[in-house]
Amino acid sequence: MLVNQRHIDQMGNQISLVSLPLRIISLVPSQTELLYELGLQEEVIAQTLFCIHPQEMHVFKPRIGGTKKLDLNKIRALKPNLIIGNKEENTREQIEELQQEFPVWMSDIKDLDQALDMILKVGELVNKVAKSQEIASLIRSEFNSLVRTDVQKKCLYLIWREPWMAAANDTFIHDLLGRMGLTNACNSFTSRYPTMTQKQLEVADPNYIFLSSEPYPFKEKHIQELKSICPQAHIELVDGEMFSWYGSRLMQSVKYLKTLQNLIF
Numbered sequence: 001m002l003v004n005q006r007h008i009d010q011m012g013n014q015i016s017l018v019s020l021p022l023r024i025i026s027l028v029p030s031q032t033e034l035l036y037e038l039g040l041q042e043e044v045i046a047q048t049l050f051c052i053h054p055q056e057m058h059v060f061k062p063r064i065g066g067t068k069k070l071d072l073n074k075i076r077a078l079k080p081n082l083i084i085g086n087k088e089e090n091t092r093e094q095i096e097e098l099q100q101e102f103p104v105w106m107s108d109i110k111d112l113d114q115a116l117d118m119i120l121k122v123g124e125l126v127n128k129v130a131k132s133q134e135i136a137s138l139i140r141s142e143f144n145s146l147v148r149t150d151v152q153k154k155c156l157y158l159i160w161r162e163p164w165m166a167a168a169n170d171t172f173i174h175d176l177l178g179r180m181g182l183t184n185a186c187n188s189f190t191s192r193y194p195t196m197t198q199k200q201l202e203v204a205d206p207n208y209i210f211l212s213s214e215p216y217p218f219k220e221k222h223i224q225e226l227k228s229i230c231p232q233a234h235i236e237l238v239d240g241e242m243f244s245w246y247g248s249r250l251m252q253s254v255k256y257l258k259t260l261q262n263l264i265f
Contacts (some may be wrong), residue, residue: 007105007125010118011087015103021082021126025075026051028086029066031107034119034247035084037135038128046078053249070094076101084122111175112143115246142254149181149265156185156206156233157243158226160216163195171244180257181265182208185259201229208264209233214240234264 005017032051035044046062048070062078065071067089073083075083080102085095087108098104105125107118115138123132124192155177157167167173168186171193177184186194188210196204209226211218223235241249242256 007121009105009251010108010114010121011106013099013104013106015105017082017103017125019081021103021143023078023080024066024082024084024126025078025080027070028066028084028089028107029053029067030247030249031084031086031118031122032057032158032247033245033249034122034135035126037248038123038126040128040189043126045080046075048146070098072097079203080190082125084125109172109246111172112139112179112250115172115250116140119247135251139250140238142251143179145263146179146254146257148179149261151181151265153182153207153211154185154205155208156201156204157210157212157238158216159193159212159214159240160195161218161222163197164197164201165193165216166238168192168194172246176243176253176257180261193255198229200228204230206230206233209235210238210243211235212238212240212243216242235263 005016009015021252022037023045024041024043026035027048029048029051032047036054036057044061046064048065048067049063049079052058055073064074068091069097072094073154078175081106083098083102085106093195095104109115109118116139119132123129157173157177159167160163165207166186168184168189168191174184185204209230211222218237226235238260242253
């Protein structure tokens with residue numbers, strides 16, 4: 001079926017689709033989950049190693065490498081007529097190479113509004129407008145119900161160890177912390193994901209430290225390690241998917257964030 005549609009992605013690139021995208025490859029876990037929520041179980045023909053939701057599709061679908069180490073030859077062999085990626089998750093060099101051969105739609109997401117915009121635009125892209133509007137509306141309603149607790153407390157959100165690495169300004173995680181009513185303890189850093197020395201952790205003097213379940217798998221033992229560095233901080237292991245998956249997973253995030261608010265405030 002010919003459609004001859006032109007779409008502008010979130011990085012300002014224009015892509016043209018001459019037919020409905022029936023052979024889609026997703027390069028980002030959060031967006032892969034969204035595609036399945038939109039009902040594209042057949043149209044998604046491959047995904048990355050880290051596209052773990054839903055579990056049955058993670059087991060069943062072909063994998064085309066990691067988000068930053070794509071197997072370009074495997075992608076070529078699958079002959080997709082749409083590839084969906086993300087500026088932060090994928091590498092520029094590999095995306096530019098794929099753009100020479102296939103329609104590649106890129107997202108660029110740093111806050112909730114951009115996440116909702118992505119959901120709606122992907123819905124248009126794959127001819128699932130009504131369902132994407134339903135998902136976006138539900139997410140917006142859920143976040144509108146999230147009360148911003150004005151406690152003026154600093155939170156350090158760590159995503160890596162050896163070296164310590166945090167989520168700072170201009171990140172999706174930063175936006176969600178703010179919506180909870182927390183001040184990001186890394187506001188002074190210019191890097192979006194700065195590495196931090198032990199001294200910098202001490203100087204940050206956070207009231208709370210959130211240890212994300214991804215990309216580094218923080219465990220209980222790391223709470224004790226950080227207690228020796230920031231003894232005054234309340235430290236919690238948190239579900240990284242609820243803070244950084246900006247697709248349909250956001251339908252579950254607010255309930256989680258409310259529970260976390262009740263736990264720490």
